Amino acid sequence: MSSTLPQDLPIHEAGDPASRTVLVLHGGGGPQTVAPIVGHLAATMHVLAPTHPGWDGTPRPETIASVADLASGYLNRLLDDGEHDVVLIGSSIGGWIALEMAVQAAADERYAGLIGAVVDIDGVGVVVEGEPIADFFALDARGLAEVAWHDPERGYLDPEKLTDAQRANQQANGRTMAAITGTGMNDPALLGRLGAVQVPVLIVWGESDRIVTPAYGRAVARAVPGAQFVEIPEAGHLPHLEAPEGTWAAIDPFLARD
Incomplete structure (x- = not known):
């Protein structure tokens, strides 16, 4: 498997290029949802935060049709750029991409030393018996806030207050997400493949997440050595949006030890 990302893919860069590189991978809500992670890590690391192909009006080539394709594309881009010991931090779908990258890297000697650690924040992507992923595509704005936020009022975005352009972009992002992740937002084989991961992994989970519950997250952690x-x-x-200080208190020591 070998995919190539568009050469003009938007990649926000922050921090000192001489520092260790961290690739921050956003979820279905787009790059703005991981902006606090970028801002926090830029003080000590070299941060790369791409916009996935097909999100926010970016083109998505036909060769990028799955999370596995995205993972392969990002691995190849990092390799071509001469990176090594990269930290992957992914939120939601981004966490799925990060774990898929770690699995692919472990299976291909071309990527030896490329990935140094993974932080998966409430990542979807696996199938856990008894812990289904919420049907994201069936939820309206109110329903999404109820399952995604500890404080639903804080997370609720009134569709009536969106501009036509914002609404169109949101709908286009949803179509891209469905095309890449499938309507179930999972890869039935991924959980069994996580045993191949060879780098330190931190699984961070919001206790009130009802898209994927903490029990789901613990099952992911058990599957990764x-x-x-x-x-x-x-x-x-x-x-990282609702409880940033608690999130940094989990991530920073992990990165300091790694």
Whole structure:
């Protein structure tokens, strides 16, 4: 499997290029949902935060048709750029991409030393018996806030207050997400493949997440050799937005030790 990302893919860069590189991978809500992670890590690391192909009006080539394709594309871009020991941090779908990258890297000697660690924040992507992923595509704005946020009022975005352009962009992002992840937002084989991961992994989870529950997150952690699991109080699917200080308290020591 070998995919290539568009050469003009938007990649926000922050921090000192001489520092260790961290690739920050956003979820279905787009790059703005991981902006706090970018801002926090830019003080100590070299941050790369791409916009996935097909999100926010970017083109998506036919060769990028799955999360596995995205993962392969990002691995090849990092390799072509001469990177090594890269930290992957992914939120939601981004967490799925990060784990898929770690699995692919472990299976291909071309990527030896390329990935150094993974932080998966409330990532979807696996199938856990008894812990289904919420049907994101069936939820309206109110329903999404209820399952994704500890404080639903804080997370609710009134569709009536969106501009036509914002609404069109949101709908286009949803179509891209469905095309890449499938309507179930999972790869039935991924959980069994996580045992191949060879780098330190931290699984961070909001205790109030009802898109994918903490029990789901613990199952992911059990499947990855040596993975750590940290639950963030008073936070849902995006703990870095609802409880940033608690999220940094989990991530920073992990990165300092790694």
